[in-house]
Amino acid sequence: MADEIKGKVSGPAANALIYTTLIMFLFLGLSAGWKSHRNRGLFLKALRSQNVWALGLNFMAVNIGASIFFVLPEVGTIAGITGVFAYAFGWASPLFLIALIGPLFRRHNSKQWSMSAFVRERFGRPLHIIFVLISVFYIGIYMVSELTTISGVYNLLTPLDSLAPMIIICVITTIYTAFGGVFASLMTDAIQAVLIFVLIIVAVVVVSISIRPSREDIDRVGLVKPTKMGGELFVILTLAITFANMYHQGFWQRTFASRNDRDLRWATFIGFCLVFTITSLIGMAGPLAAWAGTWSADSGIPGSSSFFTLLGSMSGWVSGLTLVLTTSLSCCAFDTCQTAMFALLYDLVEQRISMWAVRAVVVLMNIPVIVIALRAPDILRVYLLADLLACATLLPVLFGLFRRLDFVHWTDALVGFFGGIIAVGCFGQAYLGSMHDGWRLMLLDDGLYVTDERVLGAFCIAPVGSAVFCLAFAALRVGATRLLGRQQYWYVNKTQGESTAAGSQPEEGSDSGKGGKTTTADAI
Numbered sequence: 001m002a003d004e005i006k007g008k009v010s011g012p013a014a015n016a017l018i019y020t021t022l023i024m025f026l027f028l029g030l031s032a033g034w035k036s037h038r039n040r041g042l043f044l045k046a047l048r049s050q051n052v053w054a055l056g057l058n059f060m061a062v063n064i065g066a067s068i069f070f071v072l073p074e075v076g077t078i079a080g081i082t083g084v085f086a087y088a089f090g091w092a093s094p095l096f097l098i099a100l101i102g103p104l105f106r107r108h109n110s111k112q113w114s115m116s117a118f119v120r121e122r123f124g125r126p127l128h129i130i131f132v133l134i135s136v137f138y139i140g141i142y143m144v145s146e147l148t149t150i151s152g153v154y155n156l157l158t159p160l161d162s163l164a165p166m167i168i169i170c171v172i173t174t175i176y177t178a179f180g181g182v183f184a185s186l187m188t189d190a191i192q193a194v195l196i197f198v199l200i201i202v203a204v205v206v207v208s209i210s211i212r213p214s215r216e217d218i219d220r221v222g223l224v225k226p227t228k229m230g231g232e233l234f235v236i237l238t239l240a241i242t243f244a245n246m247y248h249q250g251f252w253q254r255t256f257a258s259r260n261d262r263d264l265r266w267a268t269f270i271g272f273c274l275v276f277t278i279t280s281l282i283g284m285a286g287p288l289a290a291w292a293g294t295w296s297a298d299s300g301i302p303g304s305s306s307f308f309t310l311l312g313s314m315s316g317w318v319s320g321l322t323l324v325l326t327t328s329l330s331c332c333a334f335d336t337c338q339t340a341m342f343a344l345l346y347d348l349v350e351q352r353i354s355m356w357a358v359r360a361v362v363v364l365m366n367i368p369v370i371v372i373a374l375r376a377p378d379i380l381r382v383y384l385l386a387d388l389l390a391c392a393t394l395l396p397v398l399f400g401l402f403r404r405l406d407f408v409h410w411t412d413a414l415v416g417f418f419g420g421i422i423a424v425g426c427f428g429q430a431y432l433g434s435m436h437d438g439w440r441l442m443l444l445d446d447g448l449y450v451t452d453e454r455v456l457g458a459f460c461i462a463p464v465g466s467a468v469f470c471l472a473f474a475a476l477r478v479g480a481t482r483l484l485g486r487q488q489y490w491y492v493n494k495t496q497g498e499s500t501a502a503g504s505q506p507e508e509g510s511d512s513g514k515g516g517k518t519t520t521a522d523a524i
Contacts, residue, residue: 009319014158017320018165021327025188026172029335032187033180043181043355044343050186050257052266057193058186058257059095059271060278062250064196065142065333066149066326068282070304071380075233076286077295077303078449080223082230084283090237092275094245099268103261104401105252114252115397116347122400127410130417132348134393135247136341138386140369142248143337145383147373150330156308157319166373169327170366173335177342178359182253185339192332197274199325203318204281210314213291223287229449232456236448239459240387243394249340285310338362384444391462392420396470408474416470423465424458431457 009017036042042049050058068091075083105118116135120128150169151162176184218224245251258264289295289306294313301309311319346358396413399405421442429438431454441458448455 008156009158009316009323011159013320014154014160014323017323018154018327019168021324022168022172022331025192025328025331026176028191029173029176029184029188030179033176033184036180036183039183042183044346046181046183046186046253046257048257048259049183050190050254050263050267051259052263053270054186054190055254055258055263055267056270056274057190058254059098059251059267060197060274061189061193061332062248062254062336063091063094063245063271063275064278064329065146066153066329067145068279068329069285069307069322069326070149070152072279072283073286073289073307074303075449076223076283077290077297077306079227079230079233080225081284081287082226083233084286085280086230086233087237088276088279088283089234090241091279092272093238094242094251095268095272095275097242097246098251098255099265101398101401102255102258102264102268106256106258106261106264108401114249114256114343114347115246116249116252116344118400119397120347120350123397123410123413127397127413129348130414131247131397132344134389135249135344136348138244138247138390139249139337139340139344140365141382141386143334143341143366143369144372146330146333146337147370150326151373153323153326156305157311157323163370163374165327166370169330169334170370173331173338174363174366177335177338178363182257182339182343185250185335186254186257188335189332192328193274196325196328196332197278199321199328200278200281203321203325206314206318207285207288207310211288211292211310213288213293217291217293221287221290223290229451232453233448236456236459239391239463240384243463244383244387244390246394247390249343250336253340253343282307341365378447381444381447384448388424388442388444388458388462389421391459392424392466393417395420395463395467399467399470407478408470409477412470412474412477415473416466419469419473420462420466423461423469426465427457427461428454 036046041047072084072087075087079086105115108118108122116128116132119131147166147169151166154160154162154165176188180187254267255264258267285307286295286303289310292310292313294309295301295303295306297303311322342358342362345361346355349358393416396408396416399408399413424442425439427438428441429435432438432441441454444455444458446454
């Protein structure tokens with residue numbers, strides 16, 4: 001496939017562009033980390049350290065990666081312009097939810113740490129462990145996705161073996177994130193986001209000037225009119241990406257880094273506008289390649305490479321610009337994932353072991369990530385599985401924010417986790433008329449782009465089933481314990497933010513005692 005794409009950058013030029021970009025980011029990361037490497041608070045949390053614009057750029061950086069050059073143009077070649085805007089909206093939609101619930105987490109999380117810390121405080125240790133493991137799994141997939149993408153870009157645009165640059169990206173980002181922590185990631189992401197935005201605008205202007213398909217070509221190819229698949233993608237991708245990104249610690253690190261709730265809301269709005277604009281522009285490369293004749297369905301080139309077929313028809317410096325851009329995006333995404341992984345693992349052990357030991361674990365985790373990325377998995381399908389798992393498990397966690405639902409125990413949430421998955425299997429069996437095919441729907445064998453509504457139904461039923469199972473089991477448990485005269489089990493926050501153990505009686509006169517119980521959502 002790589003041989004069919006024209007416009008490659010020569011080996012020496014590619015090496016110069018890639019490694020100059022990486023050295024520049026190493027310098028930026030170490031410079032930013034100089035302020036935080038001796039400050040435990042800035043290293044781990046960087047609380048209230050970012051203004052509106054810096055945070056908005058960070059939300060843009062954490063939301064996009066190099067995969068946009070493959071995934072978005074592909075959907076444009078399949079579902080047309082409607083699909084592009086659906087994917088762009090879905091890609092930016094997590095910021096809407098952050099704007100709504102971010103202030104609640106900031107208010108109720110006494111440690112001002114992360115969503116995982118909130119889960120530990122509200123639901124206790126068992127659900128906390130499960131939540132962290134799901135988050136680690138999702139971020140691991142994200143890291144594999146970035147390296148798989150960057151390997152594909154280097155193979156398409158250069159004659160280089162992609163292994164060496166992949167390893168160097170891991171090493172560079174590991175060095176400056178291990179040195180400066182979250183604060184270094186925040187500072188470098190803001191600078192990288194500005195660079196990325198400028199480079200994308202330049203690339204879009206060049207493509208717009210160079211590629212001008214005729215009206216006849218557009219009418220012949222199509223991809224302009226709204227499609228049924230495009231409409232379904234609005235729902236599927238909004239649910240999938242929004243729920244999944246709530247397990248991404250990078251979003252919560254940036255949520256707690258905002259100076260106040262007003263700044264957080266404005267920053268998410270800025271981030272949404274930037275992400276939607278960038279992803280829409282990149283996604284339009286798919287239809288544009290089809291209209292210009294550089295890609296067609298019968299060309300033997302997958303739609304995911306349609307962006308690069310456009311590059312082959314332009315000057316070589318545009319390919320060089322894309323090389324710098326994708327390297328920047330991968331660094332940006334990868335350092336965020338590494339700091340997120342560190343925070344999750346450090347939170348998993350409840351900060352009881354050395355930070356250097358956790359750093360060493362994160363470094364070692366790069367090895368299997370690189371090995372898996374080299375095997376070139378079907379990353380979109382893996383992403384879909386992770387997204388479906390997130391849709392099936394997140395809502396019971398969010399219930400912990402609301403005072404009226406403070407009766408929800410970790411066992412209820414766990415039942416909701418499995419209930420969401422079971423609901424998908426039951427829907428599949430009913431919709432497809434076969435037990436075997438129905439329960440295999442959870443594996444999404446046919447991917448995202450199917451002609452029927454099985455994928456749409458799976459992503460819609462997963463959160464509904466999760467909520468129903470969670471609340472139904474909670475009602476049964478509460479009813480049974482009251483009927484038997486047993487003491488209720490609670491996991492609630494005291495005023496100091498400490499957890500009351502399951503089944504334990506609060507001390508008399510304490511804030512969590514009778515008549516003065518303070519839950520995680522008393523301020524709502």
